[in-house]
Amino acid sequence: MSTAETVRKIVATHGKLPVDVGTIADDGDLYSAGLSSFASVQLMLAIEEEFDIEFPETMLNRGTFASIASIAKAVDTISAEQQAA
Amino acid sequence: MNIVTKAVAAELSDRARRAAKVAGEFADAVDREGRFPREGMDALKNERLMSIQVPGELGGEGASMQEIAEVCAILGQACASTAMTYAMHQIQVASIVGYSGNSAWHADFLKRLCDEQVLIASATSEAGIGGNLRNSVCAIEVDGDTVRLEKDATVISYGEMADAILITSRAHKDAPPSDQVSTLFLKGQYTLEHTRDWDTLGMRGTCSDGYIFRGEAPKEQILPRPFAEIAAESMLAVSHLLWGALWYGIAADAVNRAQSFVRAAARRQPGSTPPGALRLAEASSLLQQVKGNVVAGLRQFEEAKTDANKLSAMSFAVAMNNVKVGTSQTILTIINHCMLINGIMGYKNGTPYSLGRHLRDAHSAQLMISNDRILGNTSTMLLVHKQDTSLIG
Ligand SMILES: Cc1cc2nc3c(=O)[nH]c(=O)nc-3n(C[C@H](O)[C@H](O)[C@H](O)COP(=O)(O)OP(=O)(O)OC[C@H]3O[C@@H](n4cnc5c(N)ncnc54)[C@H](O)[C@@H]3O)c2cc1C
Numbered sequence: 001m002s003t004a005e006t007v008r009k010i011v012a013t014h015g016k017l018p019v020d021v022g023t024i025a026d027d028g029d030l031y032s033a034g035l036s037s038f039a040s041v042q043l044m045l046a047i048e049e050e051f052d053i054e055f056p057e058t059m060l061n062r063g064t065f066a067s068i069a070s071i072a073k074a075v076d077t078i079s080a081e082q083q084a085a
Numbered sequence: 086m087n088i089v090t091k092a093v094a095a096e097l098s099d100r101a102r103r104a105a106k107v108a109g110e111f112a113d114a115v116d117r118e119g120r121f122p123r124e125g126m127d128a129l130k131n132e133r134l135m136s137i138q139v140p141g142e143l144g145g146e147g148a149s150m151q152e153i154a155e156v157c158a159i160l161g162q163a164c165a166s167t168a169m170t171y172a173m174h175q176i177q178v179a180s181i182v183g184y185s186g187n188s189a190w191h192a193d194f195l196k197r198l199c200d201e202q203v204l205i206a207s208a209t210s211e212a213g214i215g216g217n218l219r220n221s222v223c224a225i226e227v228d229g230d231t232v233r234l235e236k237d238a239t240v241i242s243y244g245e246m247a248d249a250i251l252i253t254s255r256a257h258k259d260a261p262p263s264d265q266v267s268t269l270f271l272k273g274q275y276t277l278e279h280t281r282d283w284d285t286l287g288m289r290g291t292c293s294d295g296y297i298f299r300g301e302a303p304k305e306q307i308l309p310r311p312f313a314e315i316a317a318e319s320m321l322a323v324s325h326l327l328w329g330a331l332w333y334g335i336a337a338d339a340v341n342r343a344q345s346f347v348r349a350a351a352r353r354q355p356g357s358t359p360p361g362a363l364r365l366a367e368a369s370s371l372l373q374q375v376k377g378n379v380v381a382g383l384r385q386f387e388e389a390k391t392d393a394n395k396l397s398a399m400s401f402a403v404a405m406n407n408v409k410v411g412t413s414q415t416i417l418t419i420i421n422h423c424m425l426i427n428g429i430m431g432y433k434n435g436t437p438y439s440l441g442r443h444l445r446d447a448h449s450a451q452l453m454i455s456n457d458r459i460l461g462n463t464s465t466m467l468l469v470h471k472q473d474t475s476l477i478g
Pocket of ligand 1: 169173206207208209210211214215216217240241242243288291293449452453454455457458459461
């Protein structure tokens, strides 16, 4: 499963979106789809658990959680950095 | 600060002090009668202080948030209702200046704001959602180039006196509650059906009655950027900083009154320390904490303001929430100390040492976006946010 697909599954379970995640494109805006700030934190925690990563402080901003694609990109970046370290 | 910006800041403070002097003369009457602080607000307009935040090229003075906060602190020492009205207006101006993009309509409005010193009100609160401004029940109806909105707005400060209202709603009829936009309606484009009276403990002059708002306007009056961005990057921070500044002003004036009381007692009995002196020293230390909190927040804002990522970062949101919760709690402790120092002379109205109005006005601070709600948000962020333990940063 690609990172984006896994992220999509987690968004479906933890995003608490009022719409079906299947209707949101990878680069669709999650905030306008109804992602609340509380749910975004829950989502972040679930992603950290699933990928065994920790979001650095510099990535804890609205941009990172704006879309499935931006989350997947952040996950790949962090995973690469953690493997390199 | 270089010499020129220092001179500009000093000049702004002088203008603010002149307006504050007028506001202060009417503060007790405004409070007693629960009426709009007309004299203070007219004085602010005469000093052209309504438009200082507007960029120079549109006719304003491009004042920084620190300078605006100083004006709020000066006004807070004279009349909290005038200060709050001014602060709320500046919070709306910040949203329009920062988030109207290339909208020609909003640029024209800002020019008009400078020419006519217009007053802008805010309607975020709505029946059924309380202080959770990131949710709306009402939706703006887009019909070609026209938009219509009806909102059950529980609190619109100085709604009837304002020249324009910036109002949040869902972006369209099918949008989820958090997909919001902010629209600027001009007087004449809306009606306000009065629903709730503002007969309160304090901040009585803000005249924050409730209304059913019904408006119709050209579509271009919607701010082009989503309200989610405006709230996260500007409105929350600017609100907490400007409110914090004027709350500091209320507490600073209380400490001034307590200090005069102690000094008068010391003069009557030279050689002995008056009983209130120790408590005054404690109040002074607490006041410095409040000031430090607001000033540090302002500095953080100035550093982050050109970088959307910094402004929407969790560390920034946590810091701004802490400014709000900390200042709103501590000013109550300070004013209570001052009340103990001044005794009956503080408890009574109409003495040079009266503190009733200060205490009542200050009590609104914890409720104006409930501290419990804000602490709830912060506690969620602390599940993932890692604190910066450095001292200077
Ligand atoms: C002087 C003044 C002027 C104002 N002017 C305006 C204005 O011009 N425009 C405008 O739109 N609004 C204005 N407001 C309203 C303000 O922005 C808030 O909406 C309002 O103070 C919150 O009202 P509430 O206590 O009824 O609502 P709620 O936020 O619903 O809170 C009610 C109580 O429930 C509890 N609570 C609710 N939710 C939570 C939660 N998630 N976590 C923990 N506790 C919770 C809190 O203890 C709180 O005391 C003004 C308020 C004041 C005091």
